[in-house]
Each structure stands twice: as C-alpha cells, then as structure tokens.
Amino acid sequence: MIDELSDDLGVAPEHLAALRRFSEDEQRIVAAAVTRARQAQAADLDDALRRALRFIPRVLRGRASRLLFPDGDRG
C-alpha cells in the first residue's frame, strides 16, 4: 500500500516511512484520503477558475481566459 501511495504522490516510499508501523487497513485509510484530497483539490481548482472569470472585466477576460486555460478547455 505504501508503494501505491508513493506512486500516486510521486514521492519515494521512504518518505512515507511513518506509515510502515501501521496495518494495511490503516495505510489504506491514509492512501484513500490522500487520493480523495488530490482529486477534490483538482476539482475545486477547476471550479474556482471558472468562477474567477466572471469577476474579470470583459475587456480583460479573453487574456485571462487564455492564461488560466491554455488548452482552451473552460468546462
């Protein structure tokens, strides 16, 4: 479970050494919470960016949109 979490986070397993003393189930609780947090933060960020566009003056909105969504995907 530590290996999976380290892959998910992109960190070396030794950085998660504190989890070694815990059971597989307990490690799974942490791993699931980390995964949920990462997904939630990404989703929150998407929502926040779309909301932010509404507060930007029309004259600057195009530039701001290209800055915030360089791939053109504004949801």
Add this chain to the structure above:
Amino acid sequence: MADLAARAEVAKLARELALDADRLAFLQAADRHELAALRETISGALFAAQEPRLRRIAALGKLLPTPITARIAEAAFGPMLSGRIAGVLDVSTAVRLAAQLKPAFLAEVSKWIDPARTASIVRALPDPNVITVGRHLLEQGDYVTLGRFVSVVSTEVALGVVAHANDRQLLHVALCAEDQARMSQLVHELPDERIVGVVAAAAEAGAFDEALTLLVLLEPAERIRAGGLAASLDLDVRNGIVESAVRLSVWPEVLSLLAELSDDARRRLVNVPATLDPNVIAAAVRAAREHDLGAAMLPMLGSLDEQHLGALGAVPELADLIPGLAAETLRTTGLLSQERRDELVIRAVQHQGPLPDQPYVGEARPSEDGELLVSLPTVVGDQALEHVEEVRVVAQLPAVELDGHLPAPHRIEPPGGDDLPEDRPRRLDEWGGSGAHEDEPPAAAPVSEGEVLGQRTAPRHAEDVGDGNVEVGQQGVDHPADLGKQVRPARPGRLPDTRRVEAHEPCGGVEGLQKRHEHLNAAP
C-alpha cells in the same frame, strides 16, 4: 507528552486532507517527527500536483488591478485555494494583495498557507495586520495554525498576539508551536506572572498534562525558570504536575528537569502526596535506570522530606538502580540509618578461584587501618559462580550508627567453619586487615562507594547461591561520610583470604561504575 505533539501533527494532516482528525487518530501512535515528515511529504505532493495551474493563477495578479484580484480571491477562490496560491506569489504582489483582503479572510487563508513557503511574505506584511490575523485565530481557537507561524513571525508580532491571548490560550499555542526552540525564545520574553498564569490556568482546567508537556518541551534555561515558577504554586498544582508525570510516563524529562531546579523548587515539587506512593518512585527509578539517569535521580531523592523518605523503604528498585546511586543517595539522605531486615546483601567468594569472563575481580578492605570495611556486594552475572556463599544481614542492626557508635562484633559462620583464617567472631574493623605491608597482596579494589554499599545485593539467580549460609552483622561505618573513603586503585594479584569478592556490574563492570561515579559526583 508525545501524544499531545503527535495529536497536533495528526490534526494538521487531517486538515490537509479535509478529514475529521478522528479518522486519522490511529496515526498518533507514530513519532511526532515522523508524522511531521509524513505531513510535509503529503502536503508537498498535493501542492506539486496543482502547482502549474496555481502559477497561472498567480500570473493573473499581474494582469488585473489588485482590488479585482482581491475580490476574486475572496469571492471565487476562497481561503484554501488562496492559501495555496500564496505559495507561488512573489512577495510584493502578495503584500499588495493582502492589504486589500479583510483580516477575517486572511485569517482563514492563513490556515491553508504553508509557513515555510510563505515566510518571506508573512514577514513583509505590516505587523498590525499580522497581529490582527493572530487575534482572529485566537478567537477561533485555532492554535494549530498559530503554532505553525511561531517560527515565522517576528518576536514583536508574536508578543503582540500573545498580549491578546489569555493564559489558557497561550498554553495551547505554546503546545502547538512547531518550533519549540523559538517558543522558548518567546517564553524568555514573557514576565514571570504570565508564566505562572499559564500554569495556574492549566491547573484550574485540570490540564496538568498540557502544563507538564510545555515544561519539558522548553529549552533548558526557560524550562528551569518555568519549572521554578511552577514550584511556587499551591500544593494541589504541584501534585497535579507530578501525577501528570506518572500518567504521561515522562520520567526521563521530569528527572532532568528536577535535577536542574533549585533545591527549594525541587523540594516543593517532589514532596507532594503523589510521591508518597512507592509505585511512583519505583517508576521514576526504573526510568532512571532505563535512561541512564541515575545522576538526575539523586537530587530528587535527596530532596525528599522525612515522610517521603519513609516511603522509599517500599521501593526495592531503588537499591537496584546503579550502585553509585544508591550509596550516594543513602549517604546524602541518611537512609543508612534505616534497618534493612533480612535483606540478602552480598555474595562472598570463599575460595579465590578465577572467574573467567568476569570483567573485573576486585578486592576490598579498609583504606586505612582502623577504618571499617563495609560490605562489598557481589553482583553475580548470568553464569553460575563457584564457591559463592550467601551472606545475610542480621536483622537487628541498622546499617550505620549515625551517632558514631561502632556496632558490636557479630557472628560469622562460614560454611564448614574453616574458610576464614580464624574461626571466631570478628570485629568489623578486623575484617579488612590492615594492609600495612608493602608486600601484602593487593588490598582495596577500585570500587566506588556505591559498589560498597549501594548495590542491590539480592542475587539475580538464586540457584547460583551455595548452601553455605554466612551470617554477618550488617556492617557499618562510624559515620556516613566515611563511605566515600573506600576507593583505591586496583593492583594485580590476589588476596589469600576471603575478603576478595567479585565485582560484576551489568553495565560495564568497575570501569563503568567509576564512570558513573564521576558522573554522579558531577551532578548538581
């Protein structure tokens, strides 16, 4: 102590993961430093996953007027995202932006800021603004966030926030401080009344564990000061602190603290109802032995009053600690005047057969003619020894006649009755021989006074003890101060008589004893 620190770390991780801390409560079993490293790893990884987009948002701040950016931050991004964006803002943009944000919103943002990433921004903010944010956090009881910034803000800002905190709040912030060295610097700036107030407030709330945790976390100078101030409080408070030490099993820290305090402060802290319980002293003794803190144990035992000294008699672990400790303690506390009925005190080797694998073979006798040879206990190692006999303390005698009276001669019955040069009762001062002649075999061994009197002398392996039953009166000295005289350099060779004994100390033999003895002498 560790529990409180670990709890704070788990709370921070839970916040990072948007979880109830109770879901991660099991993590409190881990070391606080490991938990901090885990939290930083997870936090860093989560931040890194969003960093490219966070940087694009930060660039928006250069495109838009600051008031609009501030409005977007409050209305669209919210505190969590704003806090993350702060991690990639340059200082000047961040300071301009912060000036446009409401203090209450900044306080919310601060909960999501990584202090390490934003330290330069926080330090560049106007002091009154940061203090205002601190006040908001105090009102919310968010001590974890306040504790994270203790190492980031200036002393003036920290004290500005502290000025708005009541004593209980200050206690919590101090406990949550991630940088205890920095916290100690801040405590240094606080007046005595404030520290007393913090401890008293903790006591009033029954938060003795928190008060004690704070005490032991402080740097030495402030720990001594705060400990001394705590000792000035009422008996109930002092007793609560000691009970907390028992509850939290922080004896190593507490013994070190007690050793550092003034005599008066130490006396006030150790002579409380809780220390009348032999189990409490026994726990302290065990901790001292486990952590090699015999030297720290001495001041504590030496500060006990008559009533508490009486309770020591029910602490067998005391004499089993380290040899030097018991002797020194007994000498300084006068415990030698107490009877130690029927205690098995030494194992004497009747025949001087070599003992392979023994780290040292010592011999003992009075250092000068006319002095008394006190009993030199032999601690037997794990292997059986040949020719080992029991010697028991005669029950009726005190170990030392404090008034200088020399105990009367006592009966010695070696097995078979022919092991001693003369088959007759001997006076104690005859036991050692004079050692007057240069060519006489080696005399006194390099034994510490602890080795002489202080070791717990009950054999660890009763099966190793021979059938012979030598009874001697519990040998005494004419004055406790004489105990310190029985130390002499080793000389090779063997004594022909029975006063040779085997000194085996489980932690390094005589050399270890001597080192410890030096250590003990160096103790305050």
